[in-house]
Amino acid sequence: xxxxxxxxxxxxxxxxxxxxxxxxxxxxxxxxxxxxxxxxxxxxxxxxxxxxxxxxxxxxxxxxxxxxxxxxxxxxxxxxxxxxxxxxxxxxxxxxxxxxxxxxxxxxxxxxxxxxxxxxxxxxxxxxxxxxxxxxxxxxxx
Numbered sequence: 204x205x206x207x208x209x210x211x212x213x214x215x216x217x218x219x220x221x222x223x224x225x226x227x228x229x230x231x232x233x234x235x236x237x238x239x240x241x242x243x244x245x246x247x248x249x250x251x252x253x254x255x256x257x258x259x260x261x262x263x264x265x266x267x268x269x270x271x272x273x274x275x276x277x278x279x280x281x282x283x284x285x286x287x288x289x290x291x292x293x294x295x296x297x298x299x300x301x302x303x304x305x306x307x308x309x310x311x312x313x314x315x316x317x318x319x320x321x322x323x324x325x326x327x328x329x330x331x332x333x334x335x336x337x338x339x340x341x342x343x344x345x
Contacts, residue, residue, distance in 0.1 A: 204310035
């Protein structure tokens with residue numbers, strides 16, 4: 204598992220909007236928007252402006268302003284598209300001192316094909332994604 208955490212000087216409602224509003228996700232997720240009907244078990248895909256689905260998955264859990272969990276699979280990763288090769292990404296928001304703590308967990312790398320390389324890919328980016336989410340959330344009109 205990879206666990207990352209960041210404190211954001213914005214209410215959970217704002218951070219939630221950053222995580223779920225496709226117009227905003229494009230700003231930090233490499234131009235990709237979420238394509239989903241938001242039903243548990245439904246497809247949860249990240250589609251680029253060129254129409255390509257760069258990451259596909261399924262919505263696992265949704266508790267507004269608290270938990271967003273979905274599976275994810277890179278269709279260009281070169282490994283078999285089976286459930287066993289999907290990782291799970293969990294976003295948990297906690298209200299803290301007038302702001303929000305965002306915890307993101309990714310994994311389980313031990314159970315998927317090419318897990319070591321996928322783990323290195325996730326950790327290579329460091330906290331870049333969290334820093335972008337924080338900057339956007341703190342700049343969004345509240």
